[in-house]
Amino acid sequence: MDISNFIIENMNNPRELERMFRKEPEAFKKSFLYAWEQNPDSQVLAVWHERLNFKENENIQKASLINKAFLSMGVLAILSGITTRILLYFIEQQAIAPINLIFGILPFMAAYFLYNNGTKKNIVYTVAVLFLVSGIYLNIIPFEQKDGIILAYLHLPVFLWILLGLAFTGNEYNIGSARINYLKFNGEFCILYASMAISGMLLTALTMRLFGVIGLHIEEFYFKNVVLFGVASLAVVASYLISRNLKLTKNLAPYIAKIFSPLVLTTLIVYLIAAIWVGKNPFLDRNFLILFNGILIIVLAVTIFSITESGEEGRKSISDYINFTLIVLSLIIDSVAFSAMAFRLSLYGITPNRLATLGLNILFWGNLLWIMLSYIRFLQNKARYSTIQDAVTKYLPIYGLWAAFVTLAFPLIFK
Structure with missing residues (x-):
């Protein structure tokens, strides 16, 4: 079948054009240009022209935004890994509670969303102050194994998760669809993070095996510095990938x-x-x-x-x-x-x-x-x-x- 002639014959039949496009999308795209050149005044073909070429124009317009998002992701991922490693040092010294490790991850995820979503300053300040106050309060209360303290440790992540949702939704925090998108983000985040974590575990097992063969036992160093760094930084990386509309998880x-x-x-x-x-x-x-x-x-x-x-x-x-x-x-x-x-x-x-x-x-x-x-x-x-x-x-x-x-x-x- 000559698809170009088919397109011209069905210019006024949008359903047939859609059916052909879904059946043979690549052939349709290749043949469309000829049909469009022969009928430049067709409103139906004009809509199809924009539809088929929209992604290319969108990518050109968003190139700078992608670079901005990628660079911010890289910087925040590194800072997240470093901060988490520093927090682990103080935890090992029993100076702070282990729950503090959450402050090596969630604030940097929030910073990524706030920076790349063009969030208003009042929301940025609110999120930053609440994270700061939560961190200070957590380390003011006695570091004791009492029920009230343990319950505070267990409920703090829930509060910070809601706070991360405020950073994610940004200026649209009052809109229901934005909150739904945040819940969807959490599901997609778990899927993607689990996939990357499995890959990381395989790499860790391979690394341990390779170094073990030559008589070097690097388990403690590797887990404290490489694995912990990866666990924290991958959270920011996963946030970036999902925000870039990763089709796999969606x-x-x-x-x-x-x-x-x-x-x-x-x-x-x-x-x-x-x-x-x-x-x-x-x-x-x-x-x-x-x-x-x-x-x-x-x-x-x-x-x-x-x-x-x-x-x-x-x-x-x-x-x-x-x-x-x-x-x-x-x-x-x-x-x-x-x-x-x-x-x-x-x-x-x-x-x-x-x-x-x-x-x-x-x-x-x-x-x-x-x-x-x-x-x-x-x-x-x-x-x-x-x-x-x-x-x-x-x-x-x-x-x-x-x-x-x-x-x-x-x-x-x-x-």
Whole structure:
């Protein structure tokens, strides 16, 4: 078939042009120029001309931006690795808590987003001050193995993660789609970082083997200086690659979400049936209650990941019904866990761990209920899919506020 003549004959039939393009894209591109030269006044072909040549023009316009982003990534990745190594030295001297290693990674990821997104100064200053205050406060509180202090260490990363989200969304922090993009970024980041980490482990194993053959044992030096540097700097590198629209992770993430959701649902149902069968009781068994809450966090994370990576407006799929079932099961689990925590508080009294867990259960319950009600409206064709996503994104600051409260207040309240 002469594709040039086909294009000319179907100038007024956009559907046929699209079908041919999808069938033979390369041949279509090569033949299009002739058709365009023969019919320069065609509005349909003018649109196709812009469509086929847009990437080339876009790359020319963004060349300087790519260089800027690449250079900033390189500098921040190196600084992240160096800072993390310095922090490890003070941790080894038992001068600071190990949780400080997070300040060798997240602030530099935030700096990358703030610098390359053209963020307003007030947001830049807010993020910088909150990171600084968090670091100072973390090292002012006593370095002790007490429940209040340990809870502060556990909740600080959650607060800093929300703060990183502010840096990522920048001037659009109030827009729901920007927050969804941040959640998508986290899923894609985990996929890409895990892939690079596996490659790094293979390189480490090869290096250890090669040096071992010649009688040099460099394990301690290599892990403290090379591996640790790579672990920190790769976080900034992964942020750069994803922000450059890396197609691998963007194409892979939705499929992972669709695969994991039914697997998690099946595993959860089987586990709950088995737990009931053997007579496990979260009201009396403390370890089982802790595991119950761990399951809740994992299921909620998987469900949110699936929600952010799926769903075209107005279209329902089997994934939506799986997600809805997961949300309902999670709400049941959270209700049981909440009742068990309230029971243990009334029976054994208030402790930092019980109060923190109770607060977390309340937060989860509110979020799950909101998502479930939004899903019901969507499945009944009374709301758009964005309503479900809003139930996810608008709740994120509440988690950040709770994490900040536990981090700041618990070490003071429970001395």
